[in-house]
Amino acid sequence: MSATARITAPTPSEIRARKGGTPLVCLTAYTTPIAQLVDPHCDIVLVGDSLGMVLHGLPSTLGVTMEMMSLHGAAVARGLKQAMMVVDMPFASYEESPEQAFGNAARLMRETGCAAVKLEGGVEMAETIRFLTARSIPVMAHIGLTPQAINTLGGYKVQGRGEDAARVLADAKAVAEAGAFSVVLEKVPAALGDEITAAIDIPTIGIGASAGCDGQILVVDDMLGLFTAFKPKFAKRYAELGKSADAAIAAYAAEVRARAFPAPEHVFGDAAPEPKK
Template sequence: MRAKDIRAKAGEEPVTMLTAYDAPTARIVDEAGTDVVLVGDSMGNLRLGHDSTLPVTVDEMASATAAVARVVEDAFVLADMPFLSFGADEAAAIENCGRMVKEAGADGVKLECGPHTVDLTRRLTQLGVPVQAHLGLTPQHENETGLFRQGTEEETAQEILDLAREHEDAGAFSLVLEHVPANLGAAVTDAIDIPTIGIGAGPDCDGQVLTVDEVVGLTEGAAPFSKRFGDVRGEMERAVGDYLDAVESGEFPADEHSYVEDELDDLY
């Protein structure tokens, strides 16, 4: 899967996108037929024990992206650029984004966007780094905007629409819209020719993305715009509890889990 393949899906067929943060999960997500595997900075919350995405480093993102890229065969692998890895200095941003492609094996990068990322998107695209833009709720700005629905007023909705057009013109191959009104998601989708991928942005986007942890039911709960499609957390709790019971009762390990070497009998 290449950026042009994702771009060609706009208005034609839904784009499927899921996060993955490690090789075993990425293999499952890829083999299921997912179009885009995002190594999200949500790993800060879901894997690294942080309260937000902000502490995630470039090194951590590169390591996780490399693990995912090693096992994915068909999906497009996106590295989610972490907080302050771009936006301050263009040369540093290009180096950080380029590292995800050259060293970690990503197929492209995702940027949480604003007016400051239009020129960067254009430059990265010129250099051969595919860019997925991200508008609406951008968690890296939580200290400024909070983690609330965005684009709920005419002025802010127009800003999102304008930025969507600007990032399309700059070369972005797709656009994530997070936690915006469904009618705004539909309006942006109609206004641009690259695929929109919604997360809490309504059913009219060209595709959808969720964290894999919520999809499989690994988290304790799910966001109001998300859905649990499994109960991995419950299954893990059951399996761990059964293991502890088996060890404490002496049931495990049983004879079939052990190996005896007859030649060592003289040691006893």
């Protein structure tokens, strides 16, 4: 295991026990410095496969590999002291069979030190979730809009409107009964988010769902204004660090071109200074 165990981090069973209590605070992280920033404030830190788009410039999460998740998971683990770390299982790493899922989930846990894995899917993934949890691999489920399935969902559309609500509710019940310790509800109507939260005995973690969920998660680069390729409706900007960074880089470039940087205080002389007495 490449990460130091976090003695104070909540366990999946403790997260499950938070059902109906103080809302769970969750954010993504992909690097050690960001992990260090979010750790004091979060219950759960997710190493999301959104890193493919946010860090690697991919058009979707479908090109993310196990190697990428392992590398970034280990980096995040080095920055955490108290939050529980969950790592996404990338596309095509678990859908083939429960046995395939177990091998890849065990690899992620071994290589990153994560406390749990997250996988997408509802009714069709219940058997796999049951298989993993029976073999000591805690699972966070993810239903509603599942980004790895955008080719079959027809894009990043709201899920569970009208008659489709029954399907999403069935997915929620299936993953809860299969043993998931929590479930992410992405991009579903608020009323459906509330209905699901009341209907199942595990915490719901909303992203574009309802304030009534048992917790909330956002992509950290979205909420900090660092990722600006597009802005989902649910991604509230708590800062505009991208704009601040652009201004700082522009100022640096201007000073370099004007030979104003480096200034005398930023360079070294020929002789070392005399030691202080």
